[in-house]
Each structure stands twice: as structure tokens, then as C-alpha cells.
Amino acid sequence: MKVFKGNMIYTKEPKRFEILEQGYVTVDDTGRIVSVSKEAPEGIETAHVVDFENHMVIPGFTDLHLHPNQYPNDGLGYNYELMEWIENYATPVNGLYKNEQITRRIFSALIEDLWRYGILHSVQFGALDLRTNDILFEMMIDSGLYCYLGKNHTDYKKDRHEVETTQESMRCAQYLIDKWEGKSPRVHYIMTPSFAPGCTEEMMKWCGEMSRKYKLPLQSHLDENKKEVGMVLDRFTDCKNYAQVYQKYHMFGNDIKTVMAHCVYTTEDEIQALRYAGVYVAHCPHSNCNLGSGIMPLRRYLDMGIKVGLGSDISAGHTLNMMDNMRSAMEMSKVLYVEEGEMPLSTSEAFYLATKGGGSFFGEVGSFERGYLFNALVVEDDAVASIGGHTLEERIERFIYNGDDRQIKQRFVEGKELKKPVFEI
Secondary structure, eight states, X not given: OEEEEEEEEEEEETTEEEEEEEEEEEEOTTSBEEEEESSOOTTGGGSEEEEEEEEEEEEOEEEEEEOGGGGGGTTOOTTSOHHHHIIIIITGGGGGGGSHHHHHHHHHHHHHHHHHTTEEEEEEEOOSSHHHHHHHHHHHHXXXXXXXXXXXXXXXXXXXXXXXXXXXXXXXXXXXXXXXTTSOSSXXXXXXXXXXXXXXXXXXXXXXXHHHHHTOOEEEEESOOHHHHHHHHHHOTTOSSHHHHHHHTTOSSTTSOEEEEEOOSOOHXXXXXXXXXXXXXXXXXXXXXXXXXXXXXXHHHHHTTXXXXXXXXBTTBSOOOHHHHHHHHHHHHHHXXXXXXXXXXXXXXXXXXXXXXXXXXXXXXXXXXXXXXXXXXXXXXXXXHTSSOOOHHHHHHHHHHHOOGGGEEEEEEXXXXXXXXXXXX
């Protein structure tokens, strides 16, 4: 039994912070929280007490959507819109992964940055080829971080340059599922059809079937870009909207835990479908802006109770920094406030999206509540905390707007400190 003492800051609900100044979180031997209190818990005299003094302690971040193999493109190509960016950057980068040493160097840098930015949980859109995914599964398990990872399925050939066949794509995924699913309690497989324009009907049907057969979650993209939406409607003439394509092949929520990235141009019917099917939305403000895709109607989703988390969308998004992603989500919501009158995102709501909102895709993580895993970050802002006598809510707001990874001094997973992952390349 461990007792953690410090300035505990978290969000049970989006609208407000829960703040325990010099509070106590008691954690059992499995890493789960058994009590959260303002006063010292019973038995503290015999417990292992970890005192964080005046530091802030917050839940670990969750990145609900990123493309690990695109990490070398970070910060590149943002003069293009989505489909042109895919052709000029996302597709060519796959050639780097023919060299295993380069592959390991890229993923080592990615995983180090996930750890550095306090992203303890991530949902990753894997590469096309088998070996690249195989290496990343191995390295993610060794890192100690939480992850859903799946092989990208892109087998529809029209106007595209990928070379995998449908059967080859299926065989690779089956191999990865057989090899890695169940090998680690923290790293799991997720079915990953690229997006409706990139998949054959046979592939989408198979992905839905595999999700149900193996009880695997599923991820894809939805309504990111106007040209992409047009491609879907031109090809799938029997479907009245993009989401209906996924529904047709039984890969849209309900009995399958599903996350759809972007959701910028959803129709009223699609919004209702997201809600009723319990689909998660990965809000990717950086990439939506960088590629000129648009602004997601976030307030509408939150008010309707749709599940939303934040996604860096590396590398159409330019940074894993979750504080920066929170800032962009708030800033873009204020553009909609000016243009359409929708209430902007508050600081506590942005924090919720980065912690409990996306974290709930992994289960009981992202908050300091009884039964939740103590997956946490220790934030040091002492240099400015003593100036002006700011409240803890003001301190966390300033960290979100002005802080960076250098202020994250420790990371805890299941109640144990997680040191920086080191890989021999």
C-alpha cells in the first residue's frame, strides 16, 4: 500500500477541476486507487508515503490518434490539403522502414517523446507492412506505456500508390493478432482500416468481423476533409453519408469499441449515429488546422454527451505536446464562438479531453477516483508558483498555456515510477 501526498488536480466531469491541496491518494499493490482524501488516511503511519510537496500531481495524458510511422514528417508539408499531403508525404515516408536500424531509431525517438510529454496512453495507427508493426509492438511493450496499435489496411487501388493486396493485408493483421494480442496487459491490438476511400468492401467487412471475433476495438477516420467526403459519396452511392459506409460493414460502435478521428463535416444524421453507437471522437485540432481541413463542432459533441478525446494526429499534427493540443482545441473553439456563437472550450474541459475523456477508451485511467489506476504526472512549477500567490486552478491553467515537458518531473504507471525508456539500436 502506498500513499501519495501532494496537490492533486483532476476532472471527474468536464465542467470543473477537482482540487485537493496537499491531499492524499492511497494506492493498493495492483496500482489502483483505494481512496482520495483531504485528510491523512488511516494506517498512514505504516504505509509507504511519497510526498510531492508543493508540486502539482495530475493524471497522465492520452493521445487518442497518432500515426507512428509518419513521425519523420513532423512539421512538414502543411502547404497541402489532406489528399495531396498523403500523396506527397504520408505515402513516401513508408520507404524509410525498409531499414530495420532506421525503423528502430525512429520509434525510439517517438516513444521517448511520448514518455517525455506525459502521454502514458496512446492509440496508434500503424504502418502498412508487417515488419514495421512487429518492431513497434515489441518496443511499445518494452517501454511500459499503454497503447492500442493496429496494422493500417489500405487495399483499394484507385488513385493510390500502396502495393498491398487484400489477402496480404489480412494475413499480416492475423499474424500480428496471433503474436501480440494478450502478450501484455498494457499493449493491445486494434483493427485499423485506413478510411473508407482506401479500403475495399471486402476489407471493411473483414475488419468488422475480426473485431467481433477477437473482441478487438477499431479505429478509422471520418469526415476529415471535404474532398475526402466527396470521394466517399461518389463511390458508395447506396450510402447517404460517410458514417453509413462504416455502419454497413458493422464497424461503427455498438458492440465494437470504436474511435473515429476528425469528424469535422458530420451531418446531423452522423452526429446522432455517433451518439447512439457510443463511438469515440478523436479531436485533432492541429492537423485540422495544418491541412486546412476545418474546425470540428466540439461544443455540439460535448453538449450531446458524445465521447471525445484529443489526438495529436502526428504527423499531420506537428507535435505530441498535449498542452499544446489543449491550447489549440481552446483557441479553435473560440473561432467558432466568434463565427457561430458556440460556447468556447473551458480550461477544465480541455484538460478533461486530454485525461479522462480519451483515457476512458483504456478503461479506468485519466482521473484520481476510487478504482482507477494511478497513472500520473508530477508537475513542478515552483519557480513561478511562489509569485503572486496563485491558486492551484490558476497554476494548472498556466501550465496548460505556458508549460512544457521540462516541468513534468516524474511519471507513474500503476503506482510505480516509469523511467525514461532506453533502447539499444
